[in-house]
Amino acid sequence: GQQLNQSPQSMFIQEGEDVSMNCTSSSIFNTWLWYKQDPGEGPVLLIALYKAGELTSNGRLTAQFGITRKDSFLNISASIPSDVGIYFCAGATGNQFYFGTGTSLTVIP
């Protein structure tokens, strides 16, 4: 199936720094989702976006649904060590879900 292009593939940042990652697709989606996966766990839904242009926050996380409906980004402000993990985007249309390739985040204390 289709996989979404997610960048960067990995990030190493200092604690306190802001983080930005994005996801692009050649297809239009009705929903964009962002997940975080810790080692040995399943992905956990962080933010769901339902409308083009929508900007949604969840604590220090902010995500936007791109105007073209083909992209989305996730920002994490003032990173902390527990932000470490792999972040996945997902685009959905109807019952079809497509996942990004993942961004591995390492936060250096």
Added chain:
Amino acid sequence: SAVISQKPSRDICQRGTSLTIQCQVDSQVTMMFWYRQQPGQSLTLIATANQGSEATYESGFVIDKFPISRPNLTFSTLTVSNMSPEDSSIYLCSAEGQGAYNEQFFGPGTRLTVL
């Protein structure tokens, strides 16, 4: 949201045997999904399981190798049949949230090692 549990959480199996993974959802859901995830990789959809109908398999996955049951709206099983070392992976089940919006909620995964 939906809370999803999976059993077993991990297993080590011998080549040629089969393993059935169970997935339980705390609420009734229409659609459930089974994914495979290699370490450090993204999620690959195996099949979609709707209650009362045959599972729909993605390209590269077949029912004989990955039979799925969906006996009711809160439960599903995935069997990995005639296992080989190449089947070593994390297997995740998920369920689509109720309501008008598309969201998926995941179980904790089953880590399978085939010797």
